[in-house]
Amino acid sequence: AQSVTQLGSHVSVSEGALVLLRCxxxxxxxxxxxxxxxxxxxxxxxxLKYTSAATLVxxxxxxxxxxxxxxxxxxxxxxxxxxxxxxxxxxxxxEAGNTPLVFGKGTRLSVIA
Amino acid sequence: GAGVSQSPSNKVTEKGKDVxxxxxxxxxxTALYWxxxxxxxxxxFLIYFQGNSAPDKSGLPxxxxxxxxxGGSVSTLTIQRTQQEDSAVYLCASSxxxxxxxxxxxxxxxxTVL
Numbered sequence: 459a460q461s462v463t464q465l466g467s468h469v470s471v472s473e474g475a476l477v478l479l480r481c482x483x484x485x486x487x488x489x490x491x492x493x494x495x496x497x498x499x500x501x502x503x504x505x506l507k508y509t510s511a512a513t514l515v516x517x518x519x520x521x522x523x524x525x526x527x528x529x530x531x532x533x534x535x536x537x538x539x540x541x542x543x544x545x546x547x548x549x550x551x552x553e554a555g556n557t558p559l560v561f562g563k564g565t566r567l568s569v570i571a
Numbered sequence: 572g573a574g575v576s577q578s579p580s581n582k583v584t585e586k587g588k589d590v591x592x593x594x595x596x597x598x599x600x601t602a603l604y605w606x607x608x609x610x611x612x613x614x615x616f617l618i619y620f621q622g623n624s625a626p627d628k629s630g631l632p633x634x635x636x637x638x639x640x641x642g643g644s645v646s647t648l649t650i651q652r653t654q655q656e657d658s659a660v661y662l663c664a665s666s667x668x669x670x671x672x673x674x675x676x677x678x679x680x681x682x683t684v685l
Contacts (some may be wrong), residue, residue: 492673499678500678501662501677501678501679502662502664502676503676504673507673550614558604558606558616558619558627559604559614559616561606561613561614561615562613563613564613
């Protein structure tokens, strides 16, 4: 069975500082991995995804994530936080084939001016 | 182009009543998913439709929950005899195909059961 663990339900960073949101997964087969962002009262928007191509994945809004099989991790980073990055971020996994997403509990990112 | 739409955006109902939630996927997408988002449980998978195959209902929490997808497009999630623990945001997503394809989410329906 698949599972996702997001370390830290709430992360607070200063504007301009590095953003690091942690995600570890468990999967019995090579996974597909996703990061989604949710702004207040909105649906989920895809930031980036890993589907067994390059291990460093670049997404929208300056975010990127690196797939590390040995660490079963897929941490999300951004070099410099903006106020507009404040939102909830979800890491998700699915196995190859027709399976739905399994989500982590989410991490709320606050950006301090 | 048009994204995934859901209606209503908000629904308030009384305990014991039935409710129907609607999802219009992106045109041409063969896969459609329903998820539930609640404070205590996070984001949970409910049901998945892929083309003409039998739906994957493994995430439905009880037999009060059902869903159908007509003509391979619009889907309706029905909750019978609603309970207070059904209060949540119900999210619909669609993808071009299953397995690994990006799922595009609608804005959700916020259900409140009084």
